[in-house]
Amino acid sequence: AAPLRRSNHRGAVIMGVRRTLVVALVATAAVVFVASPASADPATPTNYRSQVIYVEGPGVSDVEIIGGDAFVRLTATPGVTLEILGYEGEEYIRFDPDGSVHVNQRSPSKYLNDDRYANVELPAEADAAAVPRWETVSFDGIYSWHDHRTHWMSPTPPASVGESDGAETVRIFDWVLPFRADGEEGRIVGALTWVPGATGLPWFVLVVMTTVAFAAGAMRLGARPQAMLLLALAAAAMFAAAAAMAAQPPEGRVFGIDLLGPPVIVGLAILALAQARASARAATRYVLIGSIGLVVWGAMRVGVLTHPILPTVLPYALDRLIAAVVIGGALGLSVGITTSITLQNRSRRISGDRHRAS
DSSP states (O other): OHHHHHHHHHHHHHHHHHHHHHHHHHHHHHHHHHHOSSOOOOOOSSSEEEEEEEEEEEEEEEEEEEEEEEEEEEOTTTOOOEEOOOOTTEEEEEEOTTTOEHHHHHOOOHHHSSSOOOOOOOOOOOTTTTTOOOOESSSSSSSOOOOOSSSSSSSOOOOOOOOOOOOOOOEEEEEEEEEETTOOOOOOEEEEEEOOOOOHHHHHHHHHHHHHHHHHHHHHHHHHHHHHHHHHHHHHHHHHHHHHHHOOOOGGGOOHHHHHHHHHHHHHHHHHHHHHTHHHHHHHHHHHHHHHHHHHHHTTTGGGOOSSSSSEEEOOHHHHHHHHHHHHHEEEEEEHHHHHHHHHHHHHHHHHHHHOOO
16 A cells, blocks of 8 residues: 555645646747747847947937947936937937936837838838827936947948958948937947957867767656756756846837747656656657757857857856757757657567577
C-alpha cells in the first residue's frame, strides 16, 4: 500500500506540474497575441548610430537617441511648455510645465511613427491642420518616440554605404527636430552615421563548437542531465532577454515571444526534471521540445552576433557570448536527442526483426 501511495503522490505532483505548465503556456500565448508596444517598434541590433550634436533654444533638459537610431528620448525643463513639431510643422508632442506629456491624436506624425518605415495607413482624423486632440502619455516630463528624421527610412543601406561595402564608417546625413519652448523657436540638431559591423566569425565558430559539444553530451547523458542543460540554457536566454528589455525605453517595450519564450522553456525543463524518474523517454521529449523552442528564440537574436550596436544593458561581448552559447547549445541538444531517439528506434526495430526471425 505504501509504494502505491508514493506512486499516486508522484503522479499527482507530475500532473500538477503539467497543469501549471499548460496555464503558463496559455497565459504566454495570450500576452504575446494581445500585448502591443506602448508606442512603436522596439530597438533591434543595428549598424546605424544617430547622435545629438547640440540643442539650440530653451526647454530641453536632456535629449538622447536610444537603441542606436531607434528612439528620441527627451526630458523637458520643469516649468516650461515645450512643443515638438511634427513633419508638417503641426503640434505633435507637448510637455507641460507640471511634467505631464501629451501626444496630439490628430497629428499625422503620431501614426507614421508607429512603424519604423512609416508603413501605416493614416486614419481619417490625422490632419495636421486640425485642432489638436491631446492624449496624456506621461507624467514625469520624459517621453520617447520614433522620429523618421533621425534614421534611415529603408531596409537597404544608402548608396554611400554600398560604395565601401559597409566596411567604413559613413556619415549619412545631418538632421533637425524643430520645437517651441514657451513660444520661442528651437531645434535639436544631430547626425546619422553608419558603423561597420565587426566580423561575426568567432561567434559562429563558438556556435558550431557548442553545438558539437552539446550534441555529443546529449547522446551520452540521461534525461535528467539533459533537462539540467536545457534549464541552464533557458535561464541564460531569460537573462539576456531581460537585459534587452531593460535597454528599451518604456514606449518601446514589447512583451513578445523573445522575452516570454525563455520562461516557458524554463518551465519545460523543470517539468522534464520532475518527469525523469517516472519516464525518461517522456522527459527527453520535453527537453527536445524546449531545445527546439530555444533554437527559434536564437534565430530571432542571431543579429546580436553580427551588428555593432545592440539593445542591451549588458556588455556587448557578454550579450554575444550568451547568444552564441544558447544557439549552439539548443541546436546541440536538438540534434543529439533526435539522433539518439532515431538510433534507439532503429535498434528496437532490428531487435524485433531478429526476435521474429528466431
